Amino acid sequence: MASTNNEDLFKNIISHAKEYGFIFQSSEIYDGLSAVYDYGQNGAELKKNIRDYWWKAMVQMNENIVGIDASIFMHPTTWKASGHVDAFNDPLVDNKDSKKRYRADVLIEEHVAKIEGKINKEVEKARTRFADGFNEYTFRTTNARVLENQKKIDDINLRFKAALEANDLVEVRQIIIDLEIVCPISGTRNWTDVRQFNLMFSTQVGSVSEESSTIYLRPETAQGIFVNFLNVQKTGRMKIPFGIAQTGKAFRNEIVARQFIFRMREFEQMEMQYFIKPGTEMEWYKYWKETRMKWHRSLGFPESKHRFHDHLKLAHYANAACDIEFEFPFGFKELEGIHSRTDFDLGNHEKFSGKKLQYFDPELDQSYVPYVLETSIGLDRMFLAILSQAYAEEKLEDGSERVVLRIPFFLAPVKCAILPLVKKDGLPEKAREIMNRLRFDHLCQYEEKDSIGKRYRRQDAIGTPFCITIDHQTLEDNTVTIRHRDSMLQERININEIEKILGEKVSMRNALMQISE
Numbered sequence: 001m002a003s004t005n006n007e008d009l010f011k012n013i014i015s016h017a018k019e020y021g022f023i024f025q026s027s028e029i030y031d032g033l034s035a036v037y038d039y040g041q042n043g044a045e046l047k048k049n050i051r052d053y054w055w056k057a058m059v060q061m062n063e064n065i066v067g068i069d070a071s072i073f074m075h076p077t078t079w080k081a082s083g084h085v086d087a088f089n090d091p092l093v094d095n096k097d098s099k100k101r102y103r104a105d106v107l108i109e110e111h112v113a114k115i116e117g118k119i120n121k122e123v124e125k126a127r128t129r130f131a132d133g134f135n136e137y138t139f140r141t142t143n144a145r146v147l148e149n150q151k152k153i154d155d156i157n158l159r160f161k162a163a164l165e166a167n168d169l170v171e172v173r174q175i176i177i178d179l180e181i182v183c184p185i186s187g188t189r190n191w192t193d194v195r196q197f198n199l200m201f202s203t204q205v206g207s208v209s210e211e212s213s214t215i216y217l218r219p220e221t222a223q224g225i226f227v228n229f230l231n232v233q234k235t236g237r238m239k240i241p242f243g244i245a246q247t248g249k250a251f252r253n254e255i256v257a258r259q260f261i262f263r264m265r266e267f268e269q270m271e272m273q274y275f276i277k278p279g280t281e282m283e284w285y286k287y288w289k290e291t292r293m294k295w296h297r298s299l300g301f302p303e304s305k306h307r308f309h310d311h312l313k314l315a316h317y318a319n320a321a322c323d324i325e326f327e328f329p330f331g332f333k334e335l336e337g338i339h340s341r342t343d344f345d346l347g348n349h350e351k352f353s354g355k356k357l358q359y360f361d362p363e364l365d366q367s368y369v370p371y372v373l374e375t376s377i378g379l380d381r382m383f384l385a386i387l388s389q390a391y392a393e394e395k396l397e398d399g400s401e402r403v404v405l406r407i408p409f410f411l412a413p414v415k416c417a418i419l420p421l422v423k424k425d426g427l428p429e430k431a432r433e434i435m436n437r438l439r440f441d442h443l444c445q446y447e448e449k450d451s452i453g454k455r456y457r458r459q460d461a462i463g464t465p466f467c468i469t470i471d472h473q474t475l476e477d478n479t480v481t482i483r484h485r486d487s488m489l490q491e492r493i494n495i496n497e498i499e500k501i502l503g504e505k506v507s508m509r510n511a512l513m514q515i516s517e
Helices: 004-019 041-060 077-081 104-133 136-142 144-165 169-178 222-226 229-235 281-297 344-353 379-390 427-438 452-462 472-477 495-505 509-516
Strands: 023-025 037-039 065-067 089-094 101-103 195-198 202-205 213-216 242-251 266-276 306-310 320-328 331-342 359-361 366-368 371-378 391-395 401-405 416-420 444-446 466-470 479-484 490-494
Touching: 004 023, 004 379, 004 391, 037 041, 041 065, 041 242, 041 266, 041 379, 041 509, 077 344, 089 104, 089 169, 101 104, 104 136, 104 144, 104 169, 136 144, 144 169, 222 242, 222 266, 222 344, 222 371, 229 242, 266 281, 266 379, 281 306, 281 320, 281 331, 281 371, 281 509, 306 331, 320 379, 331 344, 331 379, 344 371, 371 379, 379 391, 401 452, 416 427, 416 452, 427 444, 427 466, 427 472, 427 495, 452 466, 466 495, 472 479, 479 495, 490 495
Parallel strands: 065 242, 416 444, 416 466
Antiparallel strands: 023 037, 089 101, 089 195, 202 213, 242 266, 266 371, 306 320, 320 331, 331 371, 359 366, 391 401, 466 479, 479 490
16 A cells, blocks of 8 residues: 555645646536546646657657557457457456445455565665665565565465456455455455456447447557558558557546546557567567667656566466556556567457458468567556656755656656746847747747746746746847756856757657667
């Protein structure tokens, strides 16, 4: 469980996101819609910038990866072939006293996380005690308390994995009872049976209900890629290995939706399916694990914030799978999935459609159904990760406080604020002149209301990297004050330098160069 401090921090981040135009509750004037959110003016910009950065890194920087935009509605047999009609379920359990519903797997995972927390406490205590002489690996593999707790984790995981693979819901409930897991609301262990619940939203297509047929809102964007595999391969004259990327909305009827935008019913995915020769999947699995982690690290987060987590239970389509997890204020959670999907998808679509979905390999002089390596990241989760990492409450030297979002410059919603010191003496006109020069390349904000200090604070709160202040000296010598968000350092520069400085500092180019090295 997250500490009280982290819980308070998370509440502050959620409150800040609303107050500064990042995220609003959907349909708020009608008391909102649970687990559905709207992105405000600053949120929409940040989200677009994250999407652009992913797209450029994935498509623009890779000659053999192209992008598509498939429709949300698909032929209903698509979801039969993909396994979603029969296997897209969550194991749910209710507490009879609180009447609250939970995902059984999450209850068990959170229990395991508590034991991991105990291990980490022991490690940190030992680190403090032994200082420079501390060897973490030796401590973790020899300390009795650590080994005892690690055995508990291993035993739980082994038992839980076996239950999931056998789809033994009675055993899943028994694990919850044996671990003495209580409902966080009622504090009791009065659990119902565990049941499976399909997460797909269904609707009808057709003008008259009697003539309509049931179709689904897509629960993932991947299938739009698979059914277009041959279209893209032939029209793009693509040679294996090659990838198809896509970003777009997906929909899941999450019963236990929580943790703000971490788990929503309507969300956006950024996925890439990489088509490869059968037998090469493990080498590409390793390659994409490293490549995707490099992308996350390019945002400048501490390395300790990310980790790989191998799946306990493999999905029906996978022969290897892991997550890149990020340490949110509520703990380490999945941010991106990397899966070796074998030939399950194309093979099944071949079977259900009756159409050949094979690639003719000129080097082997034969046709085969390609294997697929998938990278799939939630755009909304990525947004939350960046917001969580960027948010800081600071006490300044003069005793005052500020809230600042240290968003990577190239992702910041507003790149530069143009601030005339006063609303007279020709300063607003000069400021507008600068604004008109910069807005062709960058999203800038013009602001003249309130003291300059208050305006700086507002820009800090939305993560604006630079503020340009126009004062009376500007009219004399054509110089302005540029203020840096993170250091609050202010320096005098010539107006003609602004475009060069912004161009270098807020461009995606540097980050893209870093991941392509």
